[in-house]
Amino acid sequence: xxxxxxxxxxxxxxxxxxxxxxxxxxxxxxxxxxxxxxxxxxxxxxxxxxxxxxxxxxxxxxxxxxxxxxxxxxxxxxxxxxxxxxxxxxxxxxxxxxxxxxxxxxxxxxxxxxxxxxxxxxxxxxxxxxxxxxxxxxxxxxxxxxxxxxxxxxxxxxxxxxxxxxxxxxxxxxxxxxxxxxxxxxxxxxxxxxxxxxxxxxxxxxxxxxxxxxxxxxxxxxxxxx
Numbered sequence: 621x622x623x624x625x626x627x628x629x630x631x632x633x634x635x636x637x638x639x640x641x642x643x644x645x646x647x648x649x650x651x652x653x654x655x656x657x658x659x660x661x662x663x664x665x666x667x668x669x670x671x672x673x674x675x676x677x678x679x680x681x682x683x684x685x686x687x688x689x690x691x692x693x694x695x696x697x698x699x700x701x702x703x704x705x706x707x708x709x710x711x712x713x714x715x716x717x718x719x720x721x722x723x724x725x726x727x728x729x730x731x732x733x734x735x736x737x738x739x740x741x742x743x744x745x746x747x748x749x750x751x752x753x754x755x756x757x758x759x760x761x762x763x764x765x766x767x768x769x770x771x772x773x774x775x776x777x778x779x780x781x782x783x784x785x786x787x788x789x790x791x792x793x794x795x796x797x798x799x800x801x802x803x804x805x806x807x808x809x810x811x812x813x814x815x816x817x818x819x820x821x822x823x824x825x826x827x828x829x830x831x832x833x834x835x836x837x838x839x840x841x842x843x844x845x846x
Contacts, residue, residue: 639676642677657677707783709828711784715765731811737760738804
């Protein structure tokens with residue numbers, strides 16, 4: 621029988637819904653580092669079968685948020701210095717690319733969205749509201765990502781930004797979080813001036829200067845990967 625001519629409206633896959641719920645629970649600390657993840661328990665919590673849970677945990681493992689060892693338990697990945705730094709390099713490079721691509725297409729509304737998000741960020745910082753600060757920070761950087769229109773870039777950022785967000789929760793209680801407001805202001809000014817090179821450097825620096833983990837990165841031994 622032929623497929624219907626009228627396409628159905630897009631609908632999120634159940635696996636993707638589970639992925640987002642578990643990812644957010646890991647990022648916000650509801651599921652603690654090294655906590656055991658039993659697919660049956662998660663399935664009961666979310667009211668789904670175990671199949672989408674297993675698929676979601678596999679995807680979270682690829683993103684570095686879950687550690688799954690065949691024949692052993694699956695656990696929330698610890699906050700690892702190397703993993704954070706690796707994700708940091710990828711995210712900084714992609715945000716630089718996004719800003720440099722977006723600037724020629726930016727308009728006054730885009731710049732106003734960035735200023736509004738930064739004002740919300742500063743307010744959340746002053747109130748000590750970490751969740752609101754992270755949401756405002758995400759909204760600020762989302763402007764360039766959306767304007768550049770690169771779906772592949774956005775997909776990679778969606779994979780690795782949560783790794784950084786776990787660490788950012790520590791940072792936003794520090795002076796570094798407050799310093800980010802000034803860096804955001806600088807980035808908006810550079811975007812408004814159309815200075816592609818300096819704006820790209822500025823946004824890369826914003827992401828590269830996140831230092832939530834003060835301990836030096838351990839030396840990797842042969843065969844070790846984050």
